Amino acid sequence: MQPVATTFFFYLLAGLAILGGVLVITRRNAVHSALALILTLLSLAGLYLMLYAPFVAGVQIILYAGGIMVLFLFVIMLVSIEKSQKEEQFNKIWLAGLLAAAALGGLLVAVFVKGRDLFPPRMALPPEQSNTQAIAIQLYGNYLFAFEIASLLLLVAIIGAVVMAKRRI
Amino acid sequence: MAPITTIHYLVVAAALFILGVIGVLTRRNVVIVLMSIELILNAVNLNLVAFSRLWGLQGQVFAIFVITDAAAEAAVGLGILIAFFRNKETVNVDEVDLMKW
Numbered sequence: 001m002q003p004v005a006t007t008f009f010f011y012l013l014a015g016l017a018i019l020g021g022v023l024v025i026t027r028r029n030a031v032h033s034a035l036a037l038i039l040t041l042l043s044l045a046g047l048y049l050m051l052y053a054p055f056v057a058g059v060q061i062i063l064y065a066g067g068i069m070v071l072f073l074f075v076i077m078l079v080s081i082e083k084s085q086k087e088e089q090f091n092k093i094w095l096a097g098l099l100a101a102a103a104l105g106g107l108l109v110a111v112f113v114k115g116r117d118l119f120p121p122r123m124a125l126p127p128e129q130s131n132t133q134a135i136a137i138q139l140y141g142n143y144l145f146a147f148e149i150a151s152l153l154l155l156v157a158i159i160g161a162v163v164m165a166k167r168r169i
Numbered sequence: 170m171a172p173i174t175t176i177h178y179l180v181v182a183a184a185l186f187i188l189g190v191i192g193v194l195t196r197r198n199v200v201i202v203l204m205s206i207e208l209i210l211n212a213v214n215l216n217l218v219a220f221s222r223l224w225g226l227q228g229q230v231f232a233i234f235v236i237t238d239a240a241a242e243a244a245v246g247l248g249i250l251i252a253f254f255r256n257k258e259t260v261n262v263d264e265v266d267l268m269k270w
Contacts, residue, residue, distance in 0.1 A: 050173075055229065072200065072204065075247040091196070093194075101190045135230060163248075165251045
């Protein structure tokens with residue numbers, strides 16, 4: 001099946017993602033920032049679908065927007081922050097932070113300008129049905145060790161988070 | 170308009186990365202700093218998946234691992250935040266100064 005209206009959807013999704021990013025770093029209310037981050041995550045899932053990565057898009061929606069952001073919202077509820085909404089939002093050295101980010105932006109622009117002709121212009125359309133199967137073959141074949149280490153990391157993170165949030169150890 | 174190439178996706182990822190860096194460096198609320206770190210990780214993920222379109226599936230496998238690690242790191246970071254909030258009743262980054270000289 002041929003892709004339809006690629007340019008329009010790319011600019012729409014990219015614009016929503018960047019708008020969400022700007023809202024995350026500028027909102028006073030942390031819940032508004034969390035909702036803007038969910039907007040960014042869902043836009044990125046759409047961009048992954050445009051890049052023919054349906055499994056990563058599904059994982060992004062289920063895990064990131066449906067798991068991590070719910071965790072963030074629960075913690076925002078627990079650390080009830082009405083008091084922090086009335087305080088100053090940006091710290092004292094915000095100008096140095098902006099200059100550092102501008103320097104990083106200049107570096108990235110230089111990288112893009114120099115490397116503009118390194119990429120082939122036309123990308124072949126991969127077969128659509130077998131993305132999950134191909135990822136599973138890679139994950140349980142070549143990257144089995146990394147997979148097991150990731151599950152060990154999750155176990156350690158669970159134990160650490162439970163111990164740290166307990167009232168009495 | 171021009172057809173969408175890889176560079177378009179890389180520019181979006183770079184913009185998200187810079188927004189996340191600005192959020193980490195300038196905000197005082199710890200929860201928003203953690204959310205800016207998640208923005209940075211998502212920018213890296215977009216980069217990986219954009220390149221995996223050109224050069225094989227390894228980028229997507231790596232992106233799945235990055236999402237897994239982001240979940241673990243968010244859980245631990247928020248646990249630290251809760252423990253800190255229980256002691257000091259604030260979510261201000263400037264108040265984390267117990268080990269300052």
